[in-house]
Amino acid sequence: MGQQSAVIIGAGPAGLTAALELIRTTKVRPIVLEASNEVGGISRTVCHNGNRMDLGGHRFFSKSDWVMNWWQEILPIDAAANASLDLTYQNKKTSVQVAGNALESDDDRRMLVRSRLSRIFFLRRFFDYPIKMNASTASKLGLWRLTKVAVTYGWIMLFPRRPEKNLEDFMINRFGRELYETFFKDYTHKVWGIPCDQISADWGAQRIKGLNISKALWHAVKQVFKSKGGVSQKGTETSLIEQFLYPKFGPGQMWQEVARMVTEAGGEIRYNQDVTNVETRDGKAVAVSGTDKTTGEKFRLECDYAVSTMPVRELVKGMNDVPADVRKVADGLMYRDFLTVGLLVKKSDVLNTDGQALPDNWIYIQEKDVRIGRLQIFNNWSPHLVKDEDTMWMGLEYFCNEDDDLWRMNDAELIKFGAGELAKIGMLNNTNVLDGTVVRVPKAYPAYFGSYDQFDVVRRYTDTIGNLFLVGRNGMHRYNNQDHSMLTAKLAVEAIASGAVSKDPLWDVNIDDEYHEEKKAA
Structure with a gap:
């Protein structure tokens, strides 16, 4: 009997984590099929004329010890650049945690420790994100609005909406109606x-x-007394973290390194492979097939295991013998697409109230008179993402649907449109752009509407296919962070190694405040 194989659909964080863990912990050979010509999925780094873009913004932070150690093993923390910081992780100093593989600052294969700053831009003013109930916020909101915030929050604490039928109920219960x-x-x-x-x-x-x-x-109160420099922050809500790790050349650097490790260890990554079918027989996935987009040739790979990160809607569409009710729910699953407009401008053309360059990683644009949703400033993620330090390299994020007016707009029009929106809200002195590019990302966000409320019908069916594992964001139709996607992949590999049939541990990842492995340990 020859070596067993696992066909992994997609070379994003989940797919590549599964591939590397299969190599490290089993004798199963991974074959990764990637539809594009590069790895990383939405976590890739896009290069344009010497400047690099991080699509969506990826903070390398996790409450999972396993994920934090996994990242640092592949891209160690830059010890020289951070020598003056008192970094702690798991209540230990980072110098102890990375002893032996801490890198000097002239090594490109490294992690930086970055400070996180996100703000909201509303009423042509900057607000802290998450919102802080402090003097600055009070003065910007005004006494009348602030009073309504306090009253409506107090009211909802006494009379919460039950049951929580939708996202509006959920948010009002946590923030009050006015906020x-x-x-x-x-x-x-x-x-x-x-x-x-x-x-x-x-x-x-x-x-x-x-x-x-x-x-x-409570977080704001604790910040007054906390010691500086920790990157663990395990007791902190993810939305409140203030430091994170970040690869020198963006998130794609991590996944390019993982891809190299996979192929050097005997795994395989095939690019431009458009998977269209997963063949099942007697409750097992037996083959994966599709088309090579470069040659136009059809392919069919038999497999002992299949790991899917492709959108659930497309997965079910390409499966045989699917019950009608399962197919109907899968066909009704919806997605939200987005595009990023990269703008390169002179730093002197970017406005800020104190005359300094904007310090944010990203800014949530809540003004109603523009369509931009979020603004990234790549200089502040890593200075190595920007070719010329006298320029500011920004990513304007627009949430849209494939084939709507924004999506159909050509690149030149979008670059002009984006610059005009920033000028309109006062973030640019003018619309002079040194360079620009547009990156479109279909199915970036699995949507929690459409037939989502019946998703368990799909899950129950796919869970019966013993050697098929759904992992990652689109693979599970769940808005996972990067680390959650990695944990689902890890658990899939553990199931393959042990012969476990239950898929429940995968679905338990990120369903509440604790991570699955932390609950398991408890």
Whole structure:
């Protein structure tokens, strides 16, 4: 009997984590099929004329010890650049944690420690993100609005909405009506294209979790007394972390390194492979097939295991003998697409109230008179993402649907449109752009509407296929962070290694404030 193989659909964080873990912990050979010509998925780094873009912004932070150690093993922390910092992780100094593989600063294969700053731009003013109930916020909101924030939050603490039927209920229960209507309602509509009362409350549980005004206030109090420099922050809500690790050349550097390790160890990554079918027989996945987009040739790979990160809708569409009710729910699953407009401008053309360059990693644009949803400043993720230090390299993020007016706009029009929007809200002195590019990302966000409320029908069916594992964001139709996707891949490999048949551990990742492995340890 020859070596067993696992066909992995997709070379994003989940797919590549599964491939490397298969090599490290089993004798199963991974064959990764990637539809594009590069690895990383939405976590890739896009290069344009010497400048690099991080699509969506990827903070390398996790409450999972395993994930943090995994990242640092592949791209160690830059010890020389951080020698003056008192970094701690798991209550230990980082110098102890990375002893033996800490890199000098002239090594490109390294992690930086970055400070996180995100703000909201609303009423042509900057607000802290998450919102802090401090003097600055009070003065910007005004006494009348601030009074309504306090009253509506107090009211909802006494009389919460039960049951939480939708995302509006979820947010009002945690922030009160006034704060919800001020900072969440319109922005969420901009992101998803539909009102909050038509989105499942599961989205809030996935992305916001336990955060509320009380926790934000308590976090602000603790910051006054905390020691500086920790990157672990395991007791901190993910939305409140203030430091994170970041690869020198962006998130794609991590996944390029993982891809190299996979291929050097005997695994295989095939690019431009458009998977269209997963063949099943007697409750098992037996083959994966599709088309090579470069040659046009059809391929069919038999497999002992299949790991899928492809969108669930397309996966089920390409499976044989699927019950009609399962196919109907899968066909009704929806996605939100987005595009990033990269703008290179002179630093002197970017406005800030104190005359300094904008310090943010990203800025949430909540103004109603522009369509931009979020602004990234790549200089502040890593200075190595920007070719010329006298320039500011920005990513303007637009949430849209494939084939709507924004998506169809050509690149030159979008670059001009984006620059005009920044000038309109006062973030650019003019619309002079030194360079620009556009990156479109279909199915970036699995949506919590459409037939999502019946998703368990699909899950129950795919779980019966013993050697098929759904992992990652689109693979599970779940708005996972990068580390959550990695953990689902890890658990899939553990199931393959042990012969476990239950898929419950994978679905348990990121369903509440604790991670699955932490609950398991407890």
